[in-house]
Amino acid sequence: MPMTVVEKILARASSQTEVRAGDVVEPRVDLAMSHENAALVINQFQEIYAGTGIEPKPWDPARIAIIFDHRVPAESPKTATNQKKIREFVTAQAIGKFHDVRGDVGGICHQILPEYGYVRPGQVIVGTDSHTTSHGALGAFSFGIGATEMASAWALGVAVNIEVPSTIKVVVSGEFPDFVGPKDLILHLIGKLTAQGANFRVLEFHGETIRKMSTSGRLVICNMSVEAGATSGIVPSDEETLRYLREEASVTDPIELVVPDPDAAYERVIEIDVSELAPQIACPHTVDNVKSVDGVTGKKVHQIVIGSCTNGRLDDLEIAAEILRGKKVAQGTRMLVFPASGRIFAQALTKGLIGDFMKAGAVVMNPGCGPCLGVHEGALGDGETALSTTNRNFKGRMGNPNSEVFLCSPAVAAASAITGVITDPRKEAN
Amino acid sequence: MGKVVALFGDDISTDVIYPGRYMATVLPSETPQFAFANEKELNKALTSGEIPKGSVLVAGNNFGCGSSREQAVSCLVGYDLAVVAKGIARIFLQNSINLGLKIFIVPEIEASEGDELELGLEAVVNNTTGKTFAVEKLPAARQAIIDAGGLVAYTRKRVLEAAAR
Numbered sequence: 001m002p003m004t005v006v007e008k009i010l011a012r013a014s015s016q017t018e019v020r021a022g023d024v025v026e027p028r029v030d031l032a033m034s035h036e037n038a039a040l041v042i043n044q045f046q047e048i049y050a051g052t053g054i055e056p057k058p059w060d061p062a063r064i065a066i067i068f069d070h071r072v073p074a075e076s077p078k079t080a081t082n083q084k085k086i087r088e089f090v091t092a093q094a095i096g097k098f099h100d101v102r103g104d105v106g107g108i109c110h111q112i113l114p115e116y117g118y119v120r121p122g123q124v125i126v127g128t129d130s131h132t133t134s135h136g137a138l139g140a141f142s143f144g145i146g147a148t149e150m151a152s153a154w155a156l157g158v159a160v161n162i163e164v165p166s167t168i169k170v171v172v173s174g175e176f177p178d179f180v181g182p183k184d185l186i187l188h189l190i191g192k193l194t195a196q197g198a199n200f201r202v203l204e205f206h207g208e209t210i211r212k213m214s215t216s217g218r219l220v221i222c223n224m225s226v227e228a229g230a231t232s233g234i235v236p237s238d239e240e241t242l243r244y245l246r247e248e249a250s251v252t253d254p255i256e257l258v259v260p261d262p263d264a265a266y267e268r269v270i271e272i273d274v275s276e277l278a279p280q281i282a283c284p285h286t287v288d289n290v291k292s293v294d295g296v297t298g299k300k301v302h303q304i305v306i307g308s309c310t311n312g313r314l315d316d317l318e319i320a321a322e323i324l325r326g327k328k329v330a331q332g333t334r335m336l337v338f339p340a341s342g343r344i345f346a347q348a349l350t351k352g353l354i355g356d357f358m359k360a361g362a363v364v365m366n367p368g369c370g371p372c373l374g375v376h377e378g379a380l381g382d383g384e385t386a387l388s389t390t391n392r393n394f395k396g397r398m399g400n401p402n403s404e405v406f407l408c409s410p411a412v413a414a415a416s417a418i419t420g421v422i423t424d425p426r427k428e429a430n
Numbered sequence: 431m432g433k434v435v436a437l438f439g440d441d442i443s444t445d446v447i448y449p450g451r452y453m454a455t456v457l458p459s460e461t462p463q464f465a466f467a468n469e470k471e472l473n474k475a476l477t478s479g480e481i482p483k484g485s486v487l488v489a490g491n492n493f494g495c496g497s498s499r500e501q502a503v504s505c506l507v508g509y510d511l512a513v514v515a516k517g518i519a520r521i522f523l524q525n526s527i528n529l530g531l532k533i534f535i536v537p538e539i540e541a542s543e544g545d546e547l548e549l550g551l552e553a554v555v556n557n558t559t560g561k562t563f564a565v566e567k568l569p570a571a572r573q574a575i576i577d578a579g580g581l582v583a584y585t586r587k588r589v590l591e592a593a594a595r
């Protein structure tokens with residue numbers, strides 16, 4: 001029976017010759033990722049063993065990744081104490097893939113995992129973060145789970161109770177116009193599907209536009225697949241996946257590509273031509289409230305944010321710096337930039353991008369989740385508006401329920417920083 | 431039977447149920463104080479005990495969308511609340527099963543604040559209006575976790591079985 005790429009991955013991970021949508025399987029976990037919420041995972045993990053007389057030991061410490069990113073450096077004694085407890089656990093259990101608060105190897109979990117070659121095509125990856133969907137960009141089946149489910153995976157080495165999801169095939173054609181890219185594509189798709197349109201389903205990306213897209217762009221579309229409710233987004237692995245893993249992630253061991261069968265069964269097929277696509281904006285307070293930039297041009301912006309696991313990579317910073325170079329952030333608008341990892345920060349420094357941002361008046365912050373989820377920096381005042389390259393605009397997301405968040409690409413964010421109002425980069429750049 | 435104490439529309443995110451700034455609080459025994467922390471009145475009614483245990487939240491589609499934070503479920507479990515929604519987002523649904531939050535997916539639900547709902551596995555009856563609404567069945571595979579009393583107990587059982595082999 002022909003299978004989709006996720007069906008193939010789940011069949012192999014659960015030692016079956018074939019599985020189909022709706023089957024319940026228990027796949028082996030290749031990589032189990034957590035961030036600061038490992039504090040809760042550890043608590044639940046110890047709870048599982050309470051009263052059993054068995055010593056709590058994770059099934060395979062080499063397959064556990066813990067990356068501090070949500071509140072770095074710690075904003076409170078509580079967070080600092082959680083991080084301390086996690087460090088002690090990491091040492092005691094010899095957890096292999098630990099990234100502490102550091103300027104060299106630190107960063108956002110969804111950037112660190114691909115950057116360090118932890119993600120491979122065909123893997124099953126679980127993460128206690130909803131944007132774990134990102135790693136589908138390298139052809140893995142990767143999805144978000146809760147902390148207790150992670151504790152269970154640490155104990156058993158499998159993801160229990162997984163229903164094989166059905167798959168929506170998304171075929172993308174055409175060449176992106178100038179100043180339009182992967183972020184506009186995924187916002188457009190989320191607007192089309194709605195915030196729950198892909199609930200319990202996988203989005204499998206195909207077409208010439210995807211084949212030509214860099215891994216960085218693929219990470220953007222898989223990252224935000226969850227905003228349409230998808231269990232996961234996935235780009236079947238190809239030459240670009242190999243290039244990224246060899247050249248950028250320094251992987252030297254064998255890599256096996258996993259692709260869907262040509263006549264696999266899809267729940268539906270969505271075709272998108274991007275050649276006429278305009279820059280897209282997600283308006284408050286849902287990610288599926290998507291409009292073309294023309295619909296919101298001129299809206300006053302108090303805070304511009306460029307960064308996050310969605311758009312904090314080198315190509316994102318390059319586009320933004322190019323637009324900002326030699327110009328100034330408008331009075332009455334503040335601009336925050338946070339690269340997705342220490343490595344990206346260093347590359348941006350070498351290329352002079354950090355200097356471009358600072359000369360323009362932007363504040364460059366350390367890699368991490370930053371202001372995205374309103375936890376410890378870059379909060380908004382009452383009645384203020386943010387325009388951000390991050391992935392969520394829910395009410396209160398940036399820490400204040402009496403504020404608004406609009407989502408966009410790095411090009412739109414940079415062009416709008418100069419004018420202080422939502423601006424079409426195709427016009428500002430001319 | 432439980433009284434409807436709050437009504438919500440579609441796409442209520444975990445940022446609304448449990449705002450990000452309280453995420454450093456992780457223990458299920460401590461999270462309830464921050465349930466709906468940005469919805470001041472509702473939060474106060476919960477923390478003061480004005481809302482009795484066993485009360486019901488009624489919501490539209492895609493309840494619990496967004497972040498995987500489990501605090502958004504454990505904070506509701508702490509008040510023994512039940513959630514009746516037209517639809518529930520995937521991670522929130524699984525977290526609810528894992529932690530034992532009572533959830534009822536009722537696509538046609540009609541209820542107002544103050545209505546008394548009778549919550550059954552197959553139907554929800556609005557005793558105030560007299561109308562009955564069908565409950566969507568949870569996937570059968572998830573029943574094993576519910577039967578075990580949640581995922582911690584379920585996994586503990588599996589760990590003990592493995593040790594006995």
